[in-house]
Amino acid sequence: xxxxxxxxxxxxxxxxxxxxxxxxxxxxxxxxxxxxxxxxxxxxxxxxxxxxxxxxxxxxxxxxxxxxxxxxxxxxxxxxxxxxxxxxxxxxxxxxxxxxxxxxxxxxxxxxxxxxxxxxxxxxxxxxxxxxxxxxxxxxxxxxxxxxxxxxxxxxxxxxxxxxxxxxxxxxxxxxxxxxxxxxxxxxxxxxxxxxxxxxxxxxxxxxxxxxxxxxxxxxxxxxxxxxxxxxxxxxxxxxxxxxxxxxxxxxxxxxxxxxxxxxxxxxxxx
Amino acid sequence: xxxxxxxxxxxxxxxxxxxxxxxxxxxxxxxxxxxxxxxxxxxxxxxxxxxxxxxxxxxxxxxxxxxxxxxxxxxxxxxxxxxxxxxxxxxxxxxxxxxxxxxxxxxxxxxxxxxxxxxxxxxxxxxxxxxxxxxxxxxxxxxxxxxxxxxxxxxxxxxxxxxxxxxxxxxxxxxxxxxxxxxxxxxxxxxxxxxxxxxxxxxxxxxxxxxxxxxxxxxxxxxx
Numbered sequence: 001x002x003x004x005x006x007x008x009x010x011x012x013x014x015x016x017x018x019x020x021x022x023x024x025x026x027x028x029x030x031x032x033x034x035x036x037x038x039x040x041x042x043x044x045x046x047x048x049x050x051x052x053x054x055x056x057x058x059x060x061x062x063x064x065x066x067x068x069x070x071x072x073x074x075x076x077x078x079x080x081x082x083x084x085x086x087x088x089x090x091x092x093x094x095x096x097x098x099x100x101x102x103x104x105x106x107x108x109x110x111x112x113x114x115x116x117x118x119x120x121x122x123x124x125x126x127x128x129x130x131x132x133x134x135x136x137x138x139x140x141x142x143x144x145x146x147x148x149x150x151x152x153x154x155x156x157x158x159x160x161x162x163x164x165x166x167x168x169x170x171x172x173x174x175x176x177x178x179x180x181x182x183x184x185x186x187x188x189x190x191x192x193x194x195x196x197x198x199x200x201x202x203x204x205x206x207x208x209x210x211x212x213x214x215x216x217x218x219x220x221x222x223x224x225x226x227x228x229x230x231x232x233x234x235x236x237x238x239x240x241x242x243x244x245x246x247x248x249x250x251x252x253x254x255x256x257x258x259x260x261x262x263x264x265x266x267x268x269x270x271x
Numbered sequence: 272x273x274x275x276x277x278x279x280x281x282x283x284x285x286x287x288x289x290x291x292x293x294x295x296x297x298x299x300x301x302x303x304x305x306x307x308x309x310x311x312x313x314x315x316x317x318x319x320x321x322x323x324x325x326x327x328x329x330x331x332x333x334x335x336x337x338x339x340x341x342x343x344x345x346x347x348x349x350x351x352x353x354x355x356x357x358x359x360x361x362x363x364x365x366x367x368x369x370x371x372x373x374x375x376x377x378x379x380x381x382x383x384x385x386x387x388x389x390x391x392x393x394x395x396x397x398x399x400x401x402x403x404x405x406x407x408x409x410x411x412x413x414x415x416x417x418x419x420x421x422x423x424x425x426x427x428x429x430x431x432x433x434x435x436x437x438x439x440x441x442x443x444x445x446x447x448x449x450x451x452x453x454x455x456x457x458x459x460x461x462x463x464x465x466x467x468x469x470x471x472x473x474x475x476x477x478x479x480x481x482x483x484x485x486x487x488x489x490x491x492x493x494x495x
Contacts, residue, residue, distance in 0.1 A: 089447065092454045116454040152438070156451035173358075173438035174448065180347075184438070187350035189358070 031101055032234040040080045043070050044100035047085040048177055050203050051259040052106050055085060065259040069123060070104045072251060073242050088156050092116065095229055102235070106196070106224040108158045117227040120239040125267045127218030128159065129197040131204055133185060134213050136192075141215060144192055145169050152181035152190035159194050162220070178204055186211055196222060198260065278458045282449045289445030290466050296359070296441060297428045297470065300366040304427055305420065307367050308374025313404060315375065316382045326375075333372035339433055341365045346437045362434040370427050377419045381412035414485050421478030425471050432467075442466060 035041045045066050047053045053066040062083045074081035083104075086094050091107075094100045095117065109119055132138045138149070149170040153159045154177060163172045173190055175181040182204050184190045193204065197218055205212055228236045246252040247266065256264035279286075315326045333341070342365040345356065356364065385408050393403035435444040446463035450456050 089450065089456070093456050096454075112452065113454065155444075155447055160448070174440070174444065175438050176436055180436075180438075183347050187347070187355060189350075189355070 030234045031229065031232045032238055035079055035101055035235070036077065038079075040082050041070075041074050041077070041102060042082045042084065042100045043102045043104045044084050044086040044091050044094050045070070045103075046088045046091060046105045048087065049106065049199055050206075052199070053104075065124075065255060066104050066106075068255045068259070069246075069252075070102070072246065072255070073239065076242065077238070095227065098229075101228070101232075102239075103227040105226075106199075107227055109223045109225045110158060113227075116230070118230055118232060118236045119225040119227050120236055121243050122223035122225045123243060124198075124224040126222050126224070127197045128162075128194050128220050128222055129200040129218055130215040131185065131193040131195070131200050131212055132191065132215060133188070134211055136213075138192060138215070141217070141219065147171075149192060150190045152184050152193050153195070154178060154181065157195070163194060182208065182212075194219060202260070273457070274461065275453075275455050275458045278449065278453050278455050279462055282453070282459075285445045285449055286442070286462060286466065289440060289442035289463075290470075292440060293428075293431050293442040293466075294470065296362060296366075296431045296434060296439070300363055300370070300431065301424045301427045301474075303363060303367040304370040304374055305424070307371035309378055311371060311375035312378035312382065313409070315379055316404070317400065330372045330375055333369050334376070338365060338369045338430055339436070341369055342433055342437060358434075358437045358439050361437060362431075362439060366427060366430050370423065370430065373426070374420065374423055377416050377423060378412065380419075381416035382408060384415055385411045417478065417482045417485065421475060421482075424474055424478070428470055428474060429467065 029037065045053045045062060047055045047062045047064070049064075051064050053062060053064040055061070056063045062085050067081075067083050070083060071081050084094075084100060086100070088105070091100075091103050091105060095103050103117065106124070107113070107119075109122060113119070130138075130141065130144065138144060143149075144151075145167040147169045149167070151159075151163045151167070151170055151172045152175055153163065153172060155174045160172055160174060163170060170192075173184070175184060178195070178199065181190065181193050185193055186208065193200070195204065200214060205214060226239060228239070243252070246255075253264040311326055311330070315323060315330075317323075342362065345365050346358065346361040349356065349361075389407050389411065390403050393407040398406065431441055432443040434441050435447065438444075440448075442463055446459045450459040453459070
């Protein structure tokens with residue numbers, strides 16, 4: 001009797017486990033499945049840099065290069081894009097906890113970060129430029145490695161470490177936003193800024209051309225990527241295919257020209 | 272998202288560097304804010320005609336505007352008026368002016384709480400107003416407001432985290448910097464919070480010791 005009961009229990013347990021596995025398997029749609037089923041992709045972007053991503057003061061909507069790319073992807077996928085403005089420090093937690101499906105921003109591709117998020121093929125190739133005051137004695141990149149030079153960078157930017165490595169004698173201060181370091185540069189609190197060339201030329205320098213200047217030449221190559229949660233392979237693959245498609249058919253070039261004001265030059269580094 | 276010990280193990284030197292700077296700014300600011308608040312409160316209670324009105328305005332203005340706004344004003348706006356203060360000085364100045372206003376109010380409350388017979392007795396003993404203030408009123412007033420002053424000092428300690436916005440690499444800045452590297456906000460900000468709590472305990476202990484010392488000889492009026 002007791003042996004019979006144990007046997008029955010075992011059979012029941014095995015059956016439940018099998019059913020459970022089947023149920024779990026069937027009930028775990030991928031993030032991409034959920035996006036298609038819900039009809040919405042929730043995207044986080046750091047809307048603090050014109051023209052890459054910024055809040056339009058007249059409409060309150062997030063506009064720019066990145067939102068245009070995201071909306072084009074959503075349109076091709078047949079869903080709506082919900083673009084949320086989240087500052088850099090909050091983007092990864094929002095992705096990790098599932099509040100957003102995709103980080104769409106100028107996230108610099110670095111190897112340590114690949115352990116925390118899955119990167120899409122870069123959406124932008126660029127370089128770094130140096131910004132100094134017009135009347136500064138700094139003329140070349142070589143003048144920057146000096147104890148009397150203080151750099152200003154945005155918090156979380158890869159340039160904080162790059163300055164410490166390549167200009168070890170200089171000091172680095174970290175500011176919250178691009179507007180803050182520009183102000184600090186204008187008032188002489190800092191002597192130089194190194195940042196993405198596009199950001200420097202299209203944003204930081206804008207309106208301050210009479211007081212600031214950019215050093216000649218670019219400094220290092222730089223790639224920006226979108227990112228998804230680790231393991232969201234179908235979504236990252238879908239976005240990779242999307243970027244290859246729009247780079248081939250001219251849609252990427254059109255969006256690039258709209259926001260950057262110049263023609264897109266394709267890069268040949270294996271993508 | 273879990274607590275990742277390896278992050279603490281690997282980056283604790285940066286956290287400690289930030290902690291030291293936080294201790295430095297907190298201790299300087301606590302002292303300057305207490306002294307400044309004391310000065311304001313004493314001057315206020317002497318009720319010198321025009322000065323008293325100016326001091327009232329100062330207290331209202333600095334209590335009713337956010338410290339962050341004051342900090343931004345001193346750091347970013349004053350340079351356009353030709354006053355360029357270093358980040359450290361801007362920070363200490365903003366915290367001192369802001370917290371000084373709160374501390375002045377606390378001490379003023381303490382002064383008013385001293386029984387009116389005390390200054391009368393002091394005057395009867397032919398003390399000047401300043402003597403009465405220094406020898407009779409202030410010792411009693413301060414003793415009664417020490418718990419409030421310790422509480423306000425813990426605000427000063429926490430205020431130093433705002434210095435991260437003017438590029439001072441204190442504890443919160445360092446935590447943010449580490450988080451940008453490892454993308455583990457739960458770990459880094461919990462670690463930073465724990466260090467702030469530790470500092471608060473030190474401050475609180477120092478306050479209790481001071482209170483115990485100053486209450487020697489004081490009669491306990493009532494007890495539960």
